[in-house]
Amino acid sequence: MSGYLEGVLVLLAVNIVFAYGAFLPVAAGQLNLGLAGFGAIGAYASAFLSNAYGVTPILAIMLGGIAAGLIALVVAVPVLRTRGIYLALATFALGQIVQATLLNLEVVGGAAGYPVTAFIRLPTIALFAASVVVVVALLFATRFGIAVTAVHDDERVADLMGLDVRAFQIAAFTLGSIIAGIGGGLYAHHFSFIEAQYFNIGLSITVVLYVLLGGTQTVLGPLIGAGVFTLLPEILRGSANWRYVLFAAAVIVLMALRPQGLLTGEQIRRLLGLDRHGIGPSDAAREPAA
Amino acid sequence: MIHEQPILRLDSVTKRFGGMTAIDDLSFDVRRGSRTALIGPNGAGKTTVFNIVTGAVPIDSGRVFVDAVDISRMPSRRRITHGVARSFQNVRLMPHLTTLENVMVGQHCRNAGPFGVLQPVNLWPRNRWRDAARAAIAEAGLERYAGATVKNLPYGVQKRVEVVRAMMARPRLLLLDEPAAGLNSAETESLQDLLERICANGGVTLLVVEHDMHFVGALCDAVVVLDFGRKIAEGTPAEIRANPRVQEIYLGTAVTDATERRHAARSA
Amino acid sequence: MLGQQIINGLMLGSVYAMVAVALTLSIGVLNFLNFSIPGLFMIAGMSTWALIHAGTPWPLAILAALAITTAVSLVVERFTWRWLRGAEHFVPLVSSMAFLLMFEHLAIAWWGSEMRVLPPLFAGTDWRIAGFVISLPQLAGLAVSLASIWGLSRLLKRTNLGRGLRTIAEDSDTALLLGIDVGRVVPIVFALAGLFAAIAGVLFALNYRQVQPFMGEAVGLKGISAMIVGGMGNTWGAIAGGLIIGIAEVLSVGYVGANFVDISVFGLLLLILFVRPTGLFAGLSAGRSGV
Numbered sequence: 001m002s003g004y005l006e007g008v009l010v011l012l013a014v015n016i017v018f019a020y021g022a023f024l025p026v027a028a029g030q031l032n033l034g035l036a037g038f039g040a041i042g043a044y045a046s047a048f049l050s051n052a053y054g055v056t057p058i059l060a061i062m063l064g065g066i067a068a069g070l071i072a073l074v075v076a077v078p079v080l081r082t083r084g085i086y087l088a089l090a091t092f093a094l095g096q097i098v099q100a101t102l103l104n105l106e107v108v109g110g111a112a113g114y115p116v117t118a119f120i121r122l123p124t125i126a127l128f129a130a131s132v133v134v135v136v137a138l139l140f141a142t143r144f145g146i147a148v149t150a151v152h153d154d155e156r157v158a159d160l161m162g163l164d165v166r167a168f169q170i171a172a173f174t175l176g177s178i179i180a181g182i183g184g185g186l187y188a189h190h191f192s193f194i195e196a197q198y199f200n201i202g203l204s205i206t207v208v209l210y211v212l213l214g215g216t217q218t219v220l221g222p223l224i225g226a227g228v229f230t231l232l233p234e235i236l237r238g239s240a241n242w243r244y245v246l247f248a249a250a251v252i253v254l255m256a257l258r259p260q261g262l263l264t265g266e267q268i269r270r271l272l273g274l275d276r277h278g279i280g281p282s283d284a285a286r287e288p289a290a
Numbered sequence: 291m292i293h294e295q296p297i298l299r300l301d302s303v304t305k306r307f308g309g310m311t312a313i314d315d316l317s318f319d320v321r322r323g324s325r326t327a328l329i330g331p332n333g334a335g336k337t338t339v340f341n342i343v344t345g346a347v348p349i350d351s352g353r354v355f356v357d358a359v360d361i362s363r364m365p366s367r368r369r370i371t372h373g374v375a376r377s378f379q380n381v382r383l384m385p386h387l388t389t390l391e392n393v394m395v396g397q398h399c400r401n402a403g404p405f406g407v408l409q410p411v412n413l414w415p416r417n418r419w420r421d422a423a424r425a426a427i428a429e430a431g432l433e434r435y436a437g438a439t440v441k442n443l444p445y446g447v448q449k450r451v452e453v454v455r456a457m458m459a460r461p462r463l464l465l466l467d468e469p470a471a472g473l474n475s476a477e478t479e480s481l482q483d484l485l486e487r488i489c490a491n492g493g494v495t496l497l498v499v500e501h502d503m504h505f506v507g508a509l510c511d512a513v514v515v516l517d518f519g520r521k522i523a524e525g526t527p528a529e530i531r532a533n534p535r536v537q538e539i540y541l542g543t544a545v546t547d548a549t550e551r552r553h554a555a556r557s558a
Numbered sequence: 559m560l561g562q563q564i565i566n567g568l569m570l571g572s573v574y575a576m577v578a579v580a581l582t583l584s585i586g587v588l589n590f591l592n593f594s595i596p597g598l599f600m601i602a603g604m605s606t607w608a609l610i611h612a613g614t615p616w617p618l619a620i621l622a623a624l625a626i627t628t629a630v631s632l633v634v635e636r637f638t639w640r641w642l643r644g645a646e647h648f649v650p651l652v653s654s655m656a657f658l659l660m661f662e663h664l665a666i667a668w669w670g671s672e673m674r675v676l677p678p679l680f681a682g683t684d685w686r687i688a689g690f691v692i693s694l695p696q697l698a699g700l701a702v703s704l705a706s707i708w709g710l711s712r713l714l715k716r717t718n719l720g721r722g723l724r725t726i727a728e729d730s731d732t733a734l735l736l737g738i739d740v741g742r743v744v745p746i747v748f749a750l751a752g753l754f755a756a757i758a759g760v761l762f763a764l765n766y767r768q769v770q771p772f773m774g775e776a777v778g779l780k781g782i783s784a785m786i787v788g789g790m791g792n793t794w795g796a797i798a799g800g801l802i803i804g805i806a807e808v809l810s811v812g813y814v815g816a817n818f819v820d821i822s823v824f825g826l827l828l829l830i831l832f833v834r835p836t837g838l839f840a841g842l843s844a845g846r847s848g849v
Contacts, residue, residue, distance in 0.1 A: 031648065031651075075828075078832045079831060079832065085591065086831055088591070089591070089782065089786065089827070089831060090828055090831045090832075092779075092782070093783070093824040093825075093827040093828040093831065094824075094828060096779070096820060096824040097820070097821055097824045097825055097828065099820075100817075100818075100819075100820035100821045100824070101821060103817070103820075104817040104818070104821075138410070138413070139408075140412075141410055141411075141412040141413040142407065142408045142409055142410050142411060142412070142413070143394070143398065143401060143406060143407050143408070143409050143411050143419075144407050144408060145412065146387065146391050146394055146395060146398075146411070146412070147395075147398060147407060149384060149386055149387055149391075150384045150387065150395050150398075152386070153384035153385055153386050153387070154382055154384055156346065157378070157382045157384075158384075158395070159366055159367050160344055160345075160346060160366055160367075160369075160370065160376070161370060161395050161396060161398055161399065161455075161459070162367055162368070162370040162371055162398050162399030162402065162459070163367070163395075163398055163402075164367060164402075165367075200775065201775055201779065202659065202662065202772075202775065205593070205655045205656075205658065205659055206659065208652070208655070209652065209655060209656055209659070212648075212652055217386050239667065241663040241664075241666045241667040242663070242667060244659060244660070244662075244663035245660050245663045245664055245667065247659075248656040248657065248659040248660035248663070249656075249660060251652070251653070251656040252637050252638075252653050252656045252657065252660075255638075255649045255652055255653045255656070256637060256653075259649045265386065265439070266439045266442075269388070269437065269439070
């Protein structure tokens with residue numbers, strides 16, 4: 001496999017992981033604008049563990065994810081008391097704080113960045129990405145998936161139906177942050193160098209945008225979003241800046257025309273022949289009078 | 291004795307929204323196993339009563355008892371577990387879920403907790419919760435819509451799905467907010483059928499807000515009349531129909547005008 | 559020393575206040591967090607530099623920058639709001655984020671990513687008052703900010719437009735019933751927000767003389783902090799918040815070190831969100847706190 005192809009696939013895998021990190025809270029109706037901050041926590045924590053304590057990268061990355069999750073839990077519990085905009089703003093603030101803190105943390109390099117000695121390759125990274133996809137897909141095949149979508153669709157009625165709305169929102173947010181932390185750890189251990197400047201609001205916004213592009217109503221949406229975001233520019237070539245401009249323009253147009261994203265659950269169901277709704281005038285006339 | 295206790299009791303309940311009193315010192319009972327209608331003109335406070343019983347809004351004073359338990363301060367989330375389920379005036383199904391999944395949301399209160407939540411209900415083709423939901427949908431005659439995303443379904447179908455969803459919680463008290471509104475006659479018949487079957491053995495008490503007096507007459511055995519947040523009358527449908535105060539409210543000024551004209555003519 | 563820092567803080571604070579006002583208008587009237595505003599801030603600042611760099615006399619450059627930015631804001635309106643009423647509630651927010659990203663990368667594509675420096679236009683115009691130094695741009699900045707805010711407040715209270723805006727903030731359905739032409743008013747909100755963001759960008763460029771494509775993230779986003787810290791969700795609250803954040807930032811640099819500025823500013827935001835989350839936006843959808 002050529003170095004170039006491996007590089008693209010690694011990027012795809014990491015982007016997929018970040019995508020699911022953003023997807024979980026969005027599926028529950030929340031926006032995590034501090035996603036990059038949780039990625040940074042995962043990246044720096046795992047890098048520190050493998051650099052300073054020789055922890056094997058796979059374990060370090062998982063621990064980094066857990067570290068990100070713990071911070072997420074601490075933030076989510078007080079802030080999820082009210083509307084989602086507060087969480088979005090608090091996550092935004094948190095992301096900025098994390099970035100600023102890491103910029104000044106000399107023990108992990110500060111503004112000069114932090115080199116990472118341990119190195120992982122595509123198979124490991126792909127395995128992590130695949131595991132994340134499988135775990136999230138399985139999770140959404142449980143009652144958790146139905147509950148989270150219910151909370152997303154109608155908090156008040158979900159509450160009246162007995163769902164603990166807060167708990168599901170916190171769970172989705174924390175899980176998403178753990179996954180983002182894992183993404184950060186993967187990034188750190190492949191690109192061998194991390195700097196706080198990379199984990200900025202722009203990164204959070206970019207990930208959220210390509211998740212929304214892919215479609216948030218189905219658990220496969222983030223795959224599409226990450227795929228389009230990573231692979232299309234490779235096909236189109238051109239400078240990195242114009243790729244972002246085109247990507248942003250595509251999102252704006254998509255939001256205007258098809259806000260539910262490229263892939264929806266409904267579409268999948270119809271493709272698989274499971275959505276037999278086909279209600280037309282003749283069907284309505286044949287309403288059973290039972 | 292326990293089985294003579296009303297399933298629902300409102301005891302001097304008052305609810306104000308800003309300067310407006312929606313419910314004013316309201317007290318009434320709903321007999322266990324009955325099918326009670328809650329009627330009154332628009333703005334009489336009927337939906338507010340529902341919101342109070344389900345806990346969607348807190349009360350200012352008074353108490354609410356469900357099955358002899360004071361639920362006045364019970365969090366809304368727990369009331370469904372306590373046996374109170376409702377349907378909504380404007381259909382409030384989860385638009386991104388299928389009919390089947392919406393109905394399964396109704397099961398949630400019986401399958402909560404970590405093991406319940408992690409049940410792989412959508413993984414294998416067979417799963418007892420999913421099968422139970424499917425059966426309920428079939429019993430309502432809606433099985434052809436089971437896999438459809440609800441936002442595309444006809445209004446009449448959605449309204450009936452809501453009733454099935456509420457039933458999945460196995461409530462003791464089922465609150466239905468204008469269940470027949472917007473339904474054509476075939477759908478109304480279908481709904482009535484469904485409700486009769488639900489109440490067949492008296493396990494579920496119905497409290498129905500309705501404007502369709504025909505529907506009320508056919509289905510209900512007790513009626514409570516509200517106006518301006520106060521109870522005006524209660525009794526059997528026949529008693530209510532004959533009640534002059536109720537007639538006045540519904541027929542409005544037509545009756546009072548005619549009476550006044552007669553008085554004027556007599557004294558002229 | 560402290561007094562001087564407070565003056566500097568007021569200057570920075572008025573920049574934040576302008577951005578905060580722009581954000582508050584969007585959130586108060588339209589109920590969405592307009593992420594394109596930090597991008598508009600950057601466009602104004604960098605356009606000012608680009609025009610002056612190309613030889614335009616500075617008064618013209620300023621006016622052009624204000625005009626360009628306001629026009630861009632109207633473009634944003636077309637793509638975040640005009641087509642999207644009634645769509646999913648997050649769409650305007652998401653589109654505004656996409657615009658921020660787009661503006662940043664367009665700026666890099668056109669002007670490169672390095673920091674650009676404006677020539678010292680007002681050298682030698684410092685005033686010394688009671689031992690404090692105030693430069694002309696600083697004074698002008700404060701004056702312009704105050705004048706703009708006063709003007710806005712008059713607009714909101716005294717004109718039909720203002721009444722329309724406040725009614726929409728209360729309840730957009732009521733506004734429609736009352737015959738308020740929402741379709742005409744919304745672009746005005748965007749134009750006003752764009753104008754305030756532009757004033758902030760121009761003031762920043764003239765006072766600090768350094769602009770770069772990410773200045774929206776570095777500076778503009780602190781306007782969000784200002785908007786919330788100031789609380790109340792109304793324009794005067796936004797100003798108070800801006801000045802507080804500005805002074806806090808300058809004092810942080812002086813006493814705690816430049817490294818901790820961002821931590822302080824966003825830490826304060828986080829703290830406020832923890833402690834008084836409902837109080838701050840109590841009137842968000844109901845518009846009770848007013849615009």
